[in-house]
Amino acid sequence: MAEHLQAVVFDLDGTLFDHRAAARTGATAFLTHLGLPASAPALGRWAAAEDEHFERWRSGEIGFAEQRRERLRTVLPALGHPLDLDDTAALDDLFADYLRRYRAAWRAFPGSRDLLDELRSRGYRLGLLTNGDAEQQCDKLARTGLSEAFDVVHASGRTGLQKPDERAFTGIARALGFAPSACLFVGDDPERDVAGARRAGMRGLLVDREATSPDAVRVAVLSALEPGRPVLFEA
Structure with a gap:
């Protein structure tokens, strides 16, 4: 790690x-x-x-x-x-x-819960940062079996902070108990997710679920957590 x-x-x-x-x-x-x-x-x-x-x-x-x-x-x-x-x-x-x-029709992407469980087993704390209505986003987590995977969940409808606002990223890092530099952010939007995370001092991983297999996403996340990797990845 x-x-x-x-x-x-x-x-x-x-x-x-x-x-x-x-x-x-x-x-x-x-x-x-x-x-x-x-x-x-x-x-x-x-x-x-x-x-x-x-x-x-x-x-x-x-x-x-x-x-x-x-x-x-x-x-x-x-x-x-x-x-x-x-x-x-x-x-x-x-x-x-x-x-x-x-x-x-709500479904998690294949491998999502397995990846979260693996990261937790490796000792990482896990956060979710989403733009959306808090009630609906939490309902998605509950219905797809992802709710219990996270230590902290921040939805913009509750916090009032929308990605790519740096404060959204620094806020969840603080809630997790770490500086932004100790966090990896994983998202599918180049500007709202990755660029916003980078401006806040996080490492960013851009994923494309339409073009990438679940195992490739898992490998990309684990690789991004290795020492010496650059700030921005794409998978």
Whole structure:
């Protein structure tokens, strides 16, 4: 074990939890239920609206419930499904139907829990740093069997600090009991995860779950913890 690295902090969506697959499955079932074609362009529109309006929430422009409503307003009329754009209760009920379908498809990436357990067995403390609503993110951990793996969980909806803000990284390092320089951060976003971690003084590992096998991710994490490795890795 590297002498100076004593904790590993993970991102959740796209790193340990397969959000894209769950969102695609949930959106397919949701659009089909509404009698709309779940075509590749329609699913692409849904994903783009999620990215756009989640970023608006992340930046503080709109609230969390409103970013959900905006996703419906952006996508459904364009696909031919009429909406009363001002009926927030109806929009919330409609989005709740999507959420049920999305939630039913929640899965951790293969090997995620095994990797966390191995790191703990090697003596590392483990943290989770995620941008998102705290209740939903903790629900993901519980339903995918990851809850008990972490010593500290920080969700931006509770802390008020969004990655790549350096304070989000220094805050979880402090909660783990270490300086940022004693922590490795593992995430799938080059700017929010790795660049943010590096600015805070952490070592960063960028992973691409779409192109990398579970064993390759495990090897990359363990390699990044070895002494003398550079600050930035990519796997």
